[in-house]
Amino acid sequence: MKIIIQNMVSRRCKMMVKSELDKLGIVYTSIELGEVRLAQPISENIKLKLQEALHRSGLELLYDKRAELIERIISIIVEMIHYSKEVPEVNFSTLLSDRLKKNYHYLAEIFSKTKGITIEHFIILHKVEKIKELILYGELNLTEISYQLHYSSVSHLSRQFKQVTGLTPTFFKKLPLRKRTNLEDL
Structure with missing residues (x-):
C-alpha cells in the first residue's frame, strides 16, 4: 500500500515521517519524498492518528488523485535538483512523463491550475x-x-x-x- 504525503520535501521531513510511523507501529518498506510504501494496509483508526501526527508537523495525507499527482511532480523535481548527483539524460518534461506515465502537457496543465505557477517556473x-x-x-x-x-x-x-x-x-x-x-x- 502506498500513501502520499503533502509538503514532504526534505530529508528532515522524511525523518519526522519515519519517527511518526515508528511511534504508531506502522510497518513500511520505503520512505521517499512525498511517498511512503507500507508493508500492509492500515486501519482507518491508525490512518487518522497518522494524519493528526503529520498535520502537527505541517504535513498532510493526500486522498485526492490530482493532489497526489501534484505532490509526486514536486517530489521528483525536488529530488532531482536538491538531492540527486546523477546527471539526467533527458529534460525535466520527459523525466516527469516517464516517471509518472502521463503526458507532459496533461501534467503541466494540472500543475498550473493547482499551484498557479508553471512547472518550468x-x-x-x-x-x-x-x-x-x-x-x-x-x-x-x-x-x-x-x-x-x-x-x-x-x-x-x-x-x-x-x-x-x-x-x-x-x-x-x-x-x-x-x-x-x-x-x-x-
Whole structure:
C-alpha cells in the first residue's frame, strides 16, 4: 500500500515521517519524498492518528488523485535538483512523463491550475535556491555550479538568478546576510 504525503520535501521531513510511523507501529518498506510504501494496509483508526501526527508537523495525507499527482511532480523535481548527483539524460518534461506515465502537457496543465505557477517556473525557483545554497557553501565556483545544475552557460545561470532574485550571483555572494527560502515555502 502506498500513501502520499503533502509538503514532504526534505530529508528532515522524511525523518519526522519515519519517527511518526515508528511511534504508531506502522510497518513500511520505503520512505521517499512525498511517498511512503507500507508493508500492509492500515486501519482507518491508525490512518487518522497518522494524519493528526503529520498535520502537527505541517504535513498532510493526500486522498485526492490530482493532489497526489501534484505532490509526486514536486517530489521528483525536488529530488532531482536538491538531492540527486546523477546527471539526467533527458529534460525535466520527459523525466516527469516517464516517471509518472502521463503526458507532459496533461501534467503541466494540472500543475498550473493547482499551484498557479508553471512547472518550468517552479523548476527555476528550485534551481535558484540550489544556486544560493551552493554559493553559501563556497566550495564551487559559478562555472562548476552551472555545470552541476545543467545550465548551458554561466551567463544563462546568471540571467535566471537575476530574474528571480534581482541580484547577480556575484553580488549575492558578497552580501553579509544572504537569505534562502525554505523548500517547503517555494
